[in-house]
Amino acid sequence: MADKREIDILVLSDVHLGTQGSEAKALLQYLQSLAPKMLILNGDIIDIWQFRKGYFPQAHWAVLRHFMNLAESGVPVYYLTGNHDDSLRRLTPFRLGNIYLQDKLLLELDGKRAWFFHGDAYDPSVHKGRFWAKIGGQFYDWSIMLNRGMNRLLKPLGVPPSQFSKRLKASVKAAVQKMNDFEQKAIEVGMAKGYDYVVCGHVHRPQHREIVTEFGQLTYLNSGDWMEHRSALEYVDKAWQLYHYRAEDFAAPACFEGVENKLEELLRSIEDGSLDRFSRL
Template identity: 40%
Template sequence: MGAAFGHGVRFGSGNVERLHPLKYRSIWISDVHLGFRGCQADFLLDFLQATECKQLYLVGDIIDVWAMKNGVFWPQSHNNVVRAILDKARGGTEVIYVPGNHDEILRAHIGSDFGNVAVRDEIVHTTADGRRFLILHGDKFDHVVQHRRWLAVLGAHLYDMLLSFNHRLNWVRKRLGLGYWSLAAYLKHRVKDAVNYIGDFEQTVADEAKARGVDGMICGHIHHAEIRDIDGVTYCNCGDWVESCTALVEHHDGTMELMRWTEEQEVLTVEWPLPAAAMASAS
């Protein structure tokens, strides 16, 4: 179960060569939060326009209904992202929308297809090298969301305030010729309780994958992009488009990559395919 992880050749290797379009077998994005002022829609639009894939998985919190309860914010850039996704669906890409807690209103339509977009509660994806990954948003593994909803909503408001400040900070950085930087992600990696929360969440997800008999799990929810092995299970979190601006992609041989896409494009983590699949792809 699982594949070897490669953190040497292309880990943190800087710019990805911009071939147009970049062609992948599958792409996963989550936690876009359209309708929220902190959404990095321009970066996401650039990513969508620069890539092609057979399957595009929207792994929850694509639309932030919670944020829009305090007033509708929907600029043209957010419309452009929706249009880019629908264009992919009309162009033959299989688009699967797995709702999260911020767009849970769509869970009333689980099992429905809207045009070429399928709405599913969860789904199993089989990679080119034969591994089976369970895909879901991940909020069901968050005890705060499940059992203390008021605290989750309060935390979301405080988080929104932090991201709004981060947006202003990056406006200043851009004027100074500096690249995108996430204050929220910086603090999350340095606050002990946040680190423990992430670790507990990841272990719970991995335990669920084992119980389901799949090779791995792909989720979002906690805004912490990651690919790593946990007790023989491949845990993948595709991150978000308010802090890290990351996506998970699968190459045609089953290689999985976690990418950051801002002013520059960077491969963060590479997980190589199973040996048999890699040899078959090379032959």
């Protein structure tokens, strides 16, 4: 196996583990190819909104186990809460060994200040209509599965893959942004606070934008998602870059043998004392 690629910081968001639209197998392949010095999980990693008993495939558990293994090996893992895992906000801030459960994170990176948070704080569609936001999330998940099924059927016929679920998501979000563009609000707040980087997730749209206004300049970054875009942010050699997964870059499928579909297996490291108990930060 080739040597793992070393990066300073890896940022993931909107993995939505526990849903059929989550690309957990592809994510595991990507994770197994890396050796990050820090991992930031920027919200909606586990989709608690759509969680249902009986559906949490081995690949999804394997991704969580990989996060735990990184923490056990000494890598700081920051889990920042999002709207689909907002029930965890009742616990923040908490620490579990090298795993930090928080709502936001401020870092100084090579003399520059970076503000990490999921982004739903500035999205009125989440807070003013949570019920409909949940329904919309389920509909989007179903549209992804339908999209994938159609593409599998059409592939033998030489028909290019359709991406109507992406267009559906974009059209819905565009309507919300006409009322209140949360990204613009995040940028404005970031500039007012003097941050150099604002790093979000939430909208499933990978971005790397340099913003220059009369009030200052700032880099806006969005890690995208692991449902359709299969994207991440990497900080290497004092620079940010967007990563986009390509199956052809990986010779073998991700391995998750021995990962049982039980929460007790995931938490065994806590029970046997290999990780510290939860403690207030």
